[in-house]
Amino acid sequence: MLSDESRVLAGVLLLALVTVEIGGMYMVKLVRGKAPATPFQMSFARAGHAHAGVLLILALVCQVLVDSTSQTGFWDWVSRSGVAVSALLMPGGFFFSSMGAGREQPNKLIALVFAGAAVLAVSLTSLGVGLLTAG
Numbered sequence: 001m002l003s004d005e006s007r008v009l010a011g012v013l014l015l016a017l018v019t020v021e022i023g024g025m026y027m028v029k030l031v032r033g034k035a036p037a038t039p040f041q042m043s044f045a046r047a048g049h050a051h052a053g054v055l056l057i058l059a060l061v062c063q064v065l066v067d068s069t070s071q072t073g074f075w076d077w078v079s080r081s082g083v084a085v086s087a088l089l090m091p092g093g094f095f096f097s098s099m100g101a102g103r104e105q106p107n108k109l110i111a112l113v114f115a116g117a118a119v120l121a122v123s124l125t126s127l128g129v130g131l132l133t134a135g
Contacts, residue, residue: 005080006063013060013084020053040105041098048094055087055120062127069130079130082123089116 002010027049029035030042037045066079093112100107 002063003067006067009080009084010060010063013056013063016087017053017056020049020056023049023052036101038102038104041103044094044098044106048091048098051094052087052091055083055090059083059087062123065127065131069127069134071126071130075126075130078123079127082119082126086116086120086123089113089119092116 026035027045030037030045062079062083066076069076069079071079089112093110093114093116096112097106097108097110
């Protein structure tokens with residue numbers, strides 16, 4: 001049985017996956033040449049789309065796992081929501097840093113990718129330690 005927190009966040013994450021599906025339709029347009037994009041923008045669109053999907057699925061898995069820990073407070077919150085937050089930051093960094101007609105290199109919003117990677121590392125470490133120390 002899922003906790004109420006996990007159930008609610010899992011519901012939100014499943015609904016968020018619909019946005020990844022819509023992004024997939026845009027990716028089809030890009031691949032078919034129906035939307036303008038530089039090779040750089042194509043690669044960043046692929047990276048953003050892939051990270052969004054994979055991280056949302058991982059965040060769903062984390063909801064089941066976090067309920068198996070004895071974490072409370074801040075570390076419970078980090079373990080429960082960190083991967084979901086990284087699923088916003090990392091793809092956002094790929095998408096926003098490549099926006100603009102004819103762009104050939106990322107703008108400063110690429111920092112979101114690195115921020116997302118840091119949040120991901122902290123949350124997975126927190127959850128891993130929480131699972132190893134649960135008892």
